[in-house]
Amino acid sequence: MDKVLGRPRDDAAGPALLSAARRLVSERGYQRVSIQNLLDEAGVGRQTLYRRWPSKAELVLDAFLDSAGRIPAVTEGPILEVLTRFLTHLFANLNEDGPALRSLMASAQEDAKFLASFRERFLQPRAKIVKSFLEQAVKRRELNENFDVDTASDMIHGAFWYRMLLGRPLDAAFATKLTTAVLKVTE
Amino acid sequence: MDKVLGRPRDDAAGPALLSAARRLVSERGYQRVSIQNLLDEAGVGRQTLYRRWPSKAELVLDAFLDSAGRIPAVTEGPILEVLTRFLTHLFANLNEDGPALRSLMASAQEDAKFLASFRERFLQPRAKIVKSFLEQAVKRRELNENFDVDTASDMIHGAFWYRMLLGRPLDAAFATKLTTAVLKVTE
The missing domain is CATH 1.10.10.60 (Homeodomain-like)
Known part of the structure; x- marks a missing residue:
């Protein structure tokens, strides 16, 4: 002891x-x-x-990061379902952690070293999850082979960060709208 | 005198x-x-x-805002061109004003009153320009009538703010990628 x-x-x-x-x-x-x-x-x-x-x-x-890691990254099912489910969980999580994350993003604007850590340890690992969903969907030809995974990831993360930074709500309805808008890209 | x-x-x-x-x-x-x-x-x-x-x-x-107002909002031409041209100008502008705007967004996270002014006087007027481009394109049936203008606007503004806050470059190539990804939504 x-x-x-x-x-x-x-x-x-x-x-x-x-x-x-x-x-x-x-x-x-x-x-x-x-x-x-x-x-x-x-x-x-x-x-x-x-x-x-x-x-x-x-x-x-x-x-x-630990808290974000608790989001189940279930990959079974059509990409529309996979992504909507993931974002719905993420947004529920962000409603709790939102104020803290907004302060991390704000602090990162005045501290280049912290921004680098925030990108590498926090934002990029999350972006990788979303990108891997999309890449798998491209591989199994559910999404067109020209689907621009990087820009789609920027649009997804950008849209919810933008809403969060502006103090606007993130809910299941927005998860569905966002997923629908991003994935129609391939039709 | x-x-x-x-x-x-x-x-x-x-x-x-x-x-x-x-x-x-x-x-x-x-x-x-x-x-x-x-x-x-x-x-x-x-x-x-x-x-x-x-x-x-x-x-x-x-x-x-004054500086942003100098961006020519030319509406002639197909929506793909109109939006790409507008974003290319905006991004060139943001490369100059980026550091200041990042500090405004950061400050807004710790000051609810300033956030309200920043939204109303700065972000919403810009969002209106992009939305009006899209709404006009829906009206002249260049975009599908179900095109989700609000979500598209969130994706556009979100994507470039996200890149800017992360210290990533905004250039003409990204303006093209972003416009293409957002507008394919309607095909």
């Missing part, structure tokens, strides 16, 4: 920090949360954090 | 403030520019500013 002064055991420190990051960044926005705030909230020492993450940015991105 | 202590004549104060706002916000980002900075840069008194604009936000939005 390595309990220290009421701190969570070391193997609980990672989850405690991830959950502190989710909570505080959702409440205050990325820029208003310091490393010290995270340590206090998680009841964890500085060394414990830095053994796991090189910086606040990496910890926070992992905290929200 | 109403020259006062080397200040520009009053009828030059508006343009001087607009140009100061463009310059300073482009250099420093919206949040790092104060009203006092704008007055100093334009060589204009506080009252002169407030006779024209109720706040920094309104002045800055006008400064960049």
Whole structure:
């Protein structure tokens, strides 16, 4: 047993920090949360954090990536269904994480290093899921071989980020409209 | 003549403030520019500013709206050409104003009142131009009557904002790809 002064055991420190990051960044926005705030909230020492993450940015991105990872990426069925189902889950998720993600995107505009991490660790892995759905549909000839997967991905991610940044709702109805508009591209 | 202590004549104060706002916000980002900075840069008194604009936000939005207004909204020709031409001009414009606009979008995430002004005075008027192109094309039956103009507009604006916020390039090639992908929706 390595309990220290009421701190969570070391193997609980990672989850405690991830959950502190989710909570505080959702409440205050990325820029208003310091490393010290995270340590206090998680009841964890500085060394414990830095053994796991090189910086606040990496910890926070992992905290929200983890949440996004819970979206079931079920690939069975026609691409229209696959994509609508995925976006419907994603949008439900974004309604919860939206304020935090908006603050991450805002912070990334004034911090090139954070933007790079945000792109690489958060946005690109999500874009890859959508692209892989589309590429599989092209492979099984459900979508035309000239289907522009990259632009479609930009339109999908762009459309929901734009709506989210403007404070407009993301719901199942928009998931259906967006999927329909993007996939008709191939008819 | 109403020259006062080397200040520009009053009828030059508006343009001087607009140009100061463009310059300073482009250099420093919206949040790092104060009203006092704008007055100093334009060589204009506080009252002169407030006779024209109720706040920094309104002045800055006008400064960049003015620039966007210079894009020729030529409506002759097939919708594919009209939209490609418009987006090509817009993207060239965004390559110059991009850093400032990214800072406006970032600031809007932490300031609900500014977000409302940014939507109403800046984003919606631009969206209207694109929507009117599409609506006209639907009217003259160049686009199917079921064409989803609102979602198409979200995809267009979303895609280029998303690319811009991620620091990715906007060029004529992307204008063509985006227009092609959005308009194929109707075939």
